[in-house]
Amino acid sequence: MNEPLVGPELAVAKRLTLRYVLTAQAILAVSGVLGILLRDSQAGVGRLDRTWFYALMTAHGLGAFVGWAGFSVMGVAFWVFAQVGFPVRRFGKAMAEATYWLMVVGVGGIVVSTLALHFGGSWVFLYPLPYHSAGQWGEVATGMFLSSVLSVGLAIVTWCLAVLDTAISPALHGVSKSWFNRFGLALGFGFLWPKRFATNPRPVPYPVIPLTVIGVDMIIATLPLAALLVEMVVQAFVPAWHVDPLLAKNVLWWFGHPVVYLLLFPAVAVYYVLVPRFAGRPLVSGNVITVGWTIAIVANVIVWAHHVYIDYPVNSPQAAIDTAMQPLTFALTIVSALSLYSLFFTIYKSKYTWNAAGTALFLGLVSWLSSGLSGVVNATIAFDQVVHNTLWIVGHFHQMALLNIGFVAFAAVYAWLPDWLGRPLYSEPLAKFHIWGTFVFATANSVVWLIAGLEGAPRRFAVLPHRYDTLSQVGTGMAIALGVFQLPFFWNVLQTVRGKVAVPRARPRDWAAATAEGAVVVIVLGLVAAGAVTGWAVGHYSGRHGGTPTVTVTAPSTPPASTGGGAAAAAGKAVFASAGCGGCHTLKAAGANGTVGPNLDQAKPSLALVIDRVTNGRGAMPAFTGQLTAKQIRDVAAFVVAATR
Amino acid sequence: MGRTAIIIAVSYGILGGLVVLLVAGAVLTSTLGGRRQIDAKKLGEREKTWFATVVVVLVALLFGTIFFTPYGRGSSSSDPNLQVVDVTAQQFAFVMPGAPLKAGKPVEFRLRATDVNHGFAVFSPKHVFLFQVQVMPGRTQLYRYTFHRPGTYSVECFEYCGLDHDAMKATFTVTR
Numbered sequence: 001m002n003e004p005l006v007g008p009e010l011a012v013a014k015r016l017t018l019r020y021v022l023t024a025q026a027i028l029a030v031s032g033v034l035g036i037l038l039r040d041s042q043a044g045v046g047r048l049d050r051t052w053f054y055a056l057m058t059a060h061g062l063g064a065f066v067g068w069a070g071f072s073v074m075g076v077a078f079w080v081f082a083q084v085g086f087p088v089r090r091f092g093k094a095m096a097e098a099t100y101w102l103m104v105v106g107v108g109g110i111v112v113s114t115l116a117l118h119f120g121g122s123w124v125f126l127y128p129l130p131y132h133s134a135g136q137w138g139e140v141a142t143g144m145f146l147s148s149v150l151s152v153g154l155a156i157v158t159w160c161l162a163v164l165d166t167a168i169s170p171a172l173h174g175v176s177k178s179w180f181n182r183f184g185l186a187l188g189f190g191f192l193w194p195k196r197f198a199t200n201p202r203p204v205p206y207p208v209i210p211l212t213v214i215g216v217d218m219i220i221a222t223l224p225l226a227a228l229l230v231e232m233v234v235q236a237f238v239p240a241w242h243v244d245p246l247l248a249k250n251v252l253w254w255f256g257h258p259v260v261y262l263l264l265f266p267a268v269a270v271y272y273v274l275v276p277r278f279a280g281r282p283l284v285s286g287n288v289i290t291v292g293w294t295i296a297i298v299a300n301v302i303v304w305a306h307h308v309y310i311d312y313p314v315n316s317p318q319a320a321i322d323t324a325m326q327p328l329t330f331a332l333t334i335v336s337a338l339s340l341y342s343l344f345f346t347i348y349k350s351k352y353t354w355n356a357a358g359t360a361l362f363l364g365l366v367s368w369l370s371s372g373l374s375g376v377v378n379a380t381i382a383f384d385q386v387v388h389n390t391l392w393i394v395g396h397f398h399q400m401a402l403l404n405i406g407f408v409a410f411a412a413v414y415a416w417l418p419d420w421l422g423r424p425l426y427s428e429p430l431a432k433f434h435i436w437g438t439f440v441f442a443t444a445n446s447v448v449w450l451i452a453g454l455e456g457a458p459r460r461f462a463v464l465p466h467r468y469d470t471l472s473q474v475g476t477g478m479a480i481a482l483g484v485f486q487l488p489f490f491w492n493v494l495q496t497v498r499g500k501v502a503v504p505r506a507r508p509r510d511w512a513a514a515t516a517e518g519a520v521v522v523i524v525l526g527l528v529a530a531g532a533v534t535g536w537a538v539g540h541y542s543g544r545h546g547g548t549p550t551v552t553v554t555a556p557s558t559p560p561a562s563t564g565g566g567a568a569a570a571a572g573k574a575v576f577a578s579a580g581c582g583g584c585h586t587l588k589a590a591g592a593n594g595t596v597g598p599n600l601d602q603a604k605p606s607l608a609l610v611i612d613r614v615t616n617g618r619g620a621m622p623a624f625t626g627q628l629t630a631k632q633i634r635d636v637a638a639f640v641v642a643a644t645r
Numbered sequence: 646m647g648r649t650a651i652i653i654a655v656s657y658g659i660l661g662g663l664v665v666l667l668v669a670g671a672v673l674t675s676t677l678g679g680r681r682q683i684d685a686k687k688l689g690e691r692e693k694t695w696f697a698t699v700v701v702v703l704v705a706l707l708f709g710t711i712f713f714t715p716y717g718r719g720s721s722s723s724d725p726n727l728q729v730v731d732v733t734a735q736q737f738a739f740v741m742p743g744a745p746l747k748a749g750k751p752v753e754f755r756l757r758a759t760d761v762n763h764g765f766a767v768f769s770p771k772h773v774f775l776f777q778v779q780v781m782p783g784r785t786q787l788y789r790y791t792f793h794r795p796g797t798y799s800v801e802c803f804e805y806c807g808l809d810h811d812a813m814k815a816t817f818t819v820t821r
Contacts, residue, residue: 050808122805128782129761134736134808245762245781279676286689288696310764310777312716313784319716326711330703337699338692344672345688352676366669373661377653380706382713386649388777389764389803450657454650456774458766458803461811465801467772608737608812615738616815630735630759 005082013082016096018420020075021413023100024068025493027107028486031063036483039445042464043476051136053462054120058145059111061123065263066152067107069401072409073266074099074159077211079416080269081166084205088166095162102155109148117141122460124256125149127248130232131239134607135568135638143236150229153222153255156262160222163215167208186212187297188290206283207272209290210265213297217258220301225255246316253304261300263401267408268339271361274415275343278358279350285342292335299332309384322381329379336372340365356431357415363439364407371399374450389460392453395446403442410435410489417496426495427502430488437485437527444528445478474532481527572639575632579624589643597621604644610637647774715778718789726750730817734763734780736807739800739815746819748795754788756780763813764803770796777803792819 005013034056041048048056078088078096088096113119119141121130130142167186168179181197184190188209190197228243228251235241276283305318305325312319343365352358374396377383387393414431418424425431452471457464464472495502573590576582582592586599605613614633617623624633646654675681728747732754733740746752756765758780765788766777775798778788792798795818802813 050811054805054808054810120808126762126805129805129807132736132760132807136808245783249762249781281683281685284683284685284688284692286692288692291696308779310715311779311781311786313781313786316784319714323711323714323716327707330707333703334696334699338696341692341695344668345683347672347676349675349681349683354676362673366665369668370661370665373665374657376706377657380710381715382710383649383653385715385776386647386653386774389766390774451654454646454654456647456650456766456768456772458801458811460805463811465772606809606812608809608814611736611809612738612815615735615740616743625740634736 003085005085005087009087010082012088012093013078014420016088016093016100017075017079017416019100020078021072021409021417021420022493022497023104024071024075024409025413025490027063027067027071029490030111031060031068032483032486034060035064036479039472039479040476041462043472044469045473045476048462050462051118051120054122054136054460055114055118057460058120058122058125059114062110062149062152063107065123065397065401066259067103067110069263069405069409070259071103072412073263073270073405076270076409076412076416077159077163077266078166079412079420080207080211080266080273083273084207086166086169086208088162089169092162092165095158095165099155099159099162102151102158106148106151106155109144109151113137113141113145113148117144119145121145124252125232126252127228127232127243127245131235134634139236143233146229146233146236150226150233153226153229156218156222156259157226160215160218163211167212167215183212188293191287191290192294205272206285206289207269209293210268210272213293213300214258214262214265216297217300218262221255221258224251228252246311246313246318249308249311250304250321253307254301255304256307257304258300260397260400261296263405264336265296267364267405270408270412271339271343271365274357274411275346275361275365278353278355278361279346280353281346281350283342284345289335289338289342292338295331296335299328303329303332306379306384309381310388326379326381330376333372333376333379336368340369340372355414356425356428356435357411359432360407360411360414360435363435364404364411367399367403367407367439367443371396371404374399387453389458390453391449391457391459394459395449395453398442398449399446403439403446406442407435407439410438413493417493421496421499423496423499424501426492426500429504430492430502434485434488434492438482438489440525440528441478441482441485444532445475445482448475448478477532478528568635568638569642570639571632572635572637572642575628575636576639579628579632579636581636584621587640587643589639600640601644605640607637607641610640650774715776715788718787724751728752730754732756732765732780733759734765734802735759736761737802737809737813739765739802739813741815741817743817746792746817748792748819748821751789751791754778754790756786756788757784758782761806762804763806764801766801766803768799768801770794770798772799779804795820 004010037046037048038053038056038060040046041053081088117137117140119130119137121133121137121142125146130146133142164183168182184197185204186208188204188206190203194203228248231241231243272283303325305321306329308318309322312322347362347365352362374392378387378393378396414425414435448471452468452475453459455468455471457468457471576587576590576592581587582590582594584594584596586593586595586601588601611633613621614624614628614636616625628636728750730741730746730752734756735758754765756778760782762782763780764777765780765786767775767790769775776788776790778786780786797816797818800815800817802810806813
């Protein structure tokens with residue numbers, strides 16, 4: 001049963017996979033550019049306005065994680081099934097089509113709601129932030145963004161249905177009529193209970209197991225989130241509706257953890273198919289790996305609270321839930337540890353094929369190991385208290401999503417694009433160049449984040465405190481180099497699609513392969529150092545002008561009227577007058593000429609600064625808490641900011 | 646870097662980095678040159694030993710760290726030295742009393758949020774990260790800490806809360 005499909009059944013998988021994968025690479029191009037803009041902005045190179053920074057941050061996260069890495073491996077899953085002889089049947093095909101279009105609609109809606117309507121609630125849209133936009137976006141943007149995420153969520157559910165329908169394919173398991181038995185087989189139970197789940201002539205192929213596991217888990221994980229999203233969409237227009245923020249946070253992470261494995265488990269399936277092929281021997285594995293997968297199917301959906309370790313408000317059971325989930329999260333790492341064992345020993349002492357795809361898979365495994373270890377840090381409550389919401393987390397998940405999952409996506413393209421298109425890859429050397437360059441710079445990029453995080457640098461800061469300037473500047477050099485190294489990838493894919501083949505250059509044969517690899521590594525490391533120095537120099541130079549860099553990339557000068565910022569500012573004008581602000585301050589827009597305090601037209605304070613000063617006072621300025629409500633303070637601040645920008 | 650951050654840096658950076666390099670190096674170099682025989686069956690069997698090793702390491706790490714959670718500290722103690730500080734977090738400011746805190750005596754922060762989720766992260770006068778905790782609308786969050794050195798401590802918001810999140814900061818002083 002492990003024989004690849006042929007004929008029309010193969011063609012179905014081929015068409016599905018190709019469409020998913022090519023669309024995903026287009027999304028990579030866009031979200032990659034956004035990522036570079038964000039990294040540069042933090043280093044003071046092309047500083048983005050806050051509205052833009054947070055909108056781009058929201059788009060980049062969802063685009064790169066779900067739209068690229070997720071979408072790629074979701075598509076490749078159908079091809080993996082084809083490689084081990086599992087055809088996508090009629091129901092599966094319908095679901096796969098639905099998935100594609102739901103995903104495209106969702107990603108499109110996310111792009112419009114963030115880039116055009118400035119929704120900047122971040123990709124976790126932590127309840128109830130979408131309804132407190134401080135004038136940055138309006139309810140239309142909120143409604144559109146949340147509906148788009150709902151569309152992506154439904155895409156995940158339909159994909160799971162397609163995967164499960166394919167996994168329990170009766171044609172391959174003629175041994176049993178019961179779908180339950182076939183389901184057990186697909187989960188690998190045949191390895192554990194060979195009599196109860198007997199299969200002929202061999203047990204289920206390994207790659208089917210992770211796909212089945214995630215197919216089950218993502219349905220369990222996504223449905224509660226879908227319900228929350230429906231509530232949130234309604235709440236955008238009917239503010240009387242609301243839910244408990246603590247419950248909402250738990251529901252978000254109930255989905256938010258397993259969705260990482262929506263990326264990882266199909267990637268593992270690809271490793272299970274391709275690594276043995278490139279090593280020229282079957283996967284080194286005993287039955288114990290199915291123990292790992294059985295743990296995973298349960299543990300995966302009961303570890304969500306490791307994302308909320310530092311939430312434990314009084315009179316809530318959260319502290320107990322959080323503590324229980326440290327051992328459960330540890331249990332979930334076992335499946336990664338076993339898979340890495342199998343895959344590394346499959347390569348060990350083999351005549352491994354060091355082509356672009358094989359290299360990408362090997363480097364992906366290395367990154368899986370290193371990001372798995374940083375993940376154990378996050379999973380440990382005592383450590384998470386220090387690294388939570390710092391750039392350490394950002395470093396960790398870029399290692400995991402870009403360097404592990406992303407490399408599987410690259411490997412799949414390099415290994416299988418020729419099969420999908422029926423023509424050879426444009427250039428193998430160019431592909432290798434891309435893989436090594438990406439590995440080195442993306443790793444360096446992540447390491448900078450890990451260090452910054454341990455130094456206490458927070459994530460999701462449009463402007464970081466100055467003490468992190470040097471690290472940001474080094475990081476921006478890495479990010480730009482990483483971006484440049486993607487150009488050969490897109491060129492390679494484009495030329496392959498167009499049916500071109502690069503003319504191979506005559507290579508001197510006296511170089512041993514090992515020497516050539518070594519030289520590549522040395523050259524690339526040299527480039528990293530050069531990139532670091534350049535990034536630092538550029539950032540240092542541009543950061544010197546007056547401390548706060550002033551380069552601004554297109555930004556609306558006032559919040560758009562539709563976002564509610566206008567209403568807040570109008571209400572704020574009345575507050576400004578009634579609270580007597582004009583007695584001390586000059587503000588032309590309010591007709592105020594006070595001279596006791598700073599002239600606001602000249603000071604042009606930020607929203608946060610006004611809120612802080614009005615709330616807490618300072619020096620001669622009295623604190624207005626008690627006299628003004630929090631809303632009135634926000635309104636008056638919005639007015640001052642709008643009037644002085 | 647604080648003490649915990651140093652522990653992480655050393656254990657992840659040095660030990661972890663070494664493990665990754667060793668594994669990567671061993672696997673990479675073993676494939677250069679001709680193919681050698683491995684006993685796949687034996688390695689498959691040895692997976693059980695590896696499984697047991699992983700479990701032992703994880704259990705050790707679990708028991709080494711689980712007693713260092715921040716949970717269950719604070720409130721309802723009648724410590725006469727306890728200094729209670731009420732903090733209200735709101736977009737985009739922390740409202741907290743301006744009176745200085747006494748060094749060496751425990752402080753209990755009682756945190757509330759009026760609008761969205763915020764994070765309360767405290768840095769030492771030398772900008773070393775000390776601790777953080779989340780604050781959620783509709784709930785009270787406690788955190789107890791004893792400051793030993795006098796000086797000006799700073800607070801940064803550590804949960805993304807909207808447009809001016811990165812500018813949401815505060816300071817407080819600790820005196821002898």
